[in-house]
Amino acid sequence: MALNHIWFLIVGFLFIGYFVLDGFDFGVGMSLPFLGKDDTDRRVLINTIGPVWDLNETWVLVAGASLFASFPEWYASLFSGFYLALLLILVALILRGVAFEYRGKGETTKWKRTFDWMIVVGSALPALLWGVAFANIVNGVPLNAQHIYTGNLFTLLNPYGLLGGLTTLTVFWLHGLIFISLKTDGEIKDRARALAKKVGYAATVIAASFLVWTLVVHFSVIGFVLTGIAALALIAAQAANWIKREGLAFTLMVLTIITAVGALFAALYPNVLPSTTDPAFSLTIENASSSQYTLTVMSWVAAIMIPFVLAYQTWTYWVFRKRISRKNIPATAH
């Protein structure tokens, strides 16, 4: 298998890693107004992801930089083309990150409320927009012969793109709720489970329509298999939630996201950014990739570093494995 095809898989792997990890961060952030009845509740929720949200978010930086290194044409066309959508994502991520760090550094209710809303918006907006972005990547966008995007922000807000956005929004929310039920104890855990049931219905219907639509337009055997697994895992995750098997439910949600995003990358292959103007203008694995030498260098770096990264990040999750409940929350924030 040629190196540029391997790098298509590595980029896919990094984005899957990002969605699996920051996905539940988004879900936790979105749940603040629904599960957090008072300040202590909201602090329980935030502290479920306290030590890890930063490392989770870093996956998108690494995915973006790896995309730059391995497919510069793809990075250039995508990031300049999706300018305003990415601006919104950046603003959201800035607000969310600052809010986690600063909300505990003031005492007034107004102060905390302000940062709470920054967390909610800063979580929901990227959860929606990443789906819009990826749906449009798969479906293609107007690119001219120089691979330059000729649409605008509203070009991306087509029905398929919006359905993709709603899919990530609801699936990440469900993912976050199940994560909360796994990481908390007491009343808040029950509330998370109950809400997960309701959100689960919406997520299932929306995600199923989106994935089936994707499969119909871009059929492949591997896409079919991945979509099938995603659908089964999504349903099984909710069954596990009903029978209070949080660990199993969370594992199945991880599997859902891996296979669903995998199905999108399968639908994209061998393009990386199709042109709706003329298929001849599409960016593909062949015409968008870096030179053989660069890919070789980066393959060594990835082969050595990724297992190491996975090992120490797993250890971090192990260190912070304990469930959190109201009684664990200290009076003052760090």
Place this chain on the structure above:
Amino acid sequence: MAERDLPESEKVMHIAGQALAELDPLTLSRWQFGLTTVYHFLFVPLTIGMVLLVAIMQTIWTRTNDEKWLKMTKLFGKIFLINFAMGVVTGIVQEFQFGMNWSNYSRFVGDVFGAPLAMEGLLAFFFESTFIGLWIFGWGRLSKKVHLLTIWVTTLGVWLSAYFILAANAFMQHPVGFTINAAKNRAELTDIGAVLTNIVALNQFPHTVTASIMFAGGVMVAVGAYHLKRNQYVESMYRSLRFGLWAALLGGIGTIISGDGLGLAMVQTQPMKMAAAEALYNTATGKDASFSIFTWGTPDGHSELFSIRIPYLLSFLSTHSLNGTVEGLNNLQAQYTHLYGPGNYMPIIWLTYWAFRWMIGLGLVAMLVAVVGLVVTRKGRTQLPKWVWNTAIWATPLALLAISVGWTFTEMGRQPWIVFSLMKTADGVSPGVTGLDVLISIVVFTLIYGVLAVVEFGILRKAVAAGPDVLVAQDEHADADHLAVAY
């Protein structure tokens, strides 16, 4: 339809439409990159410098069990984290905007430039973001030794990250290890070792980290002075003050030594930048290659009325010899026109000239403050007039300003190139992005960054004023039930 027939509102729309069409994405993108980068780099030096100082303080505490070092670790750790958060969130913008605003640049150099960026992510960012979480929330949960290790790994991550991004920047100053693929119209990597050992990166890295240590030392001095002025937490704050003074002095000495090396590398690789630093229009040798401390004349120094000059100094800075020859702007302009075709190859001379002087001047004053501080506070002296402490506090931004104007010099001195000798800045901008797009993003970033600066400064002030003891007292309240550290 003739314009006068339009209703008033449509006329306004029409004029507004024309104004929008005239918004230049290039100028706006340059302003945005400048603003967001300078802003990002207000937080980075404190991160680079303070992470090391906190690691050293915690090491001393682990070794000696002396509580004042724990207090210092906690207080400066807190200041480090408040600052770190801003560095992280503004850093994401940096990585995204190469593609968003400079897509032609990204297409042209991605094969080379992307590699150090991706390495930064895989080797450094993951380290930083994972181990900083372990450090913050690991108090009381990890053993003392493992917890100490996490801050050292964070330091390693931060410093590696600095190296990779400086290697990427060095390629823009002095491209090496590549070949031009004419068919694909792009630069392609041929030697990663050459890119990572670029002479500019090898000199820029020590210059950046030592200047960062100088600034971090200055912050410790200010915090110490704040409390000593009020005669509170004397034991730990006197230690902080002295520690900070030494860090500022040693960092300053390192900055001078590494700056000298960087100057030599600059003459070799970008002679135009050195000529622009001195506004030296005509090639000069020996005594005539003088360094002017101050010039009064036209803003670009082209016709000077008065100046204070040190003979031989520019020759020495550029070549380490009193009889060296330093090429002038006019000669280089002629050479470059010959090599690269007609065009203006000079940066904005008044800007490079004054930025270079302010960088050196501010840095030297910051060092002077450190030296005087070490003398007046020797042997445990803490009863000093208020103005002494106030001077120490107000001197804090000097090193940071020096760093900011230093980077302004480096980046503006490279103009008109985005990658020296290969691509001009004007050719690097995104062709598909409109002036309105960039106007929107520049307004959004300015607003958010402005508000965050005020919020962050308020939080920092509060953390400083609260002092170190409350942080250690919190630990003693921690028990089996409560998390030692939580948001």
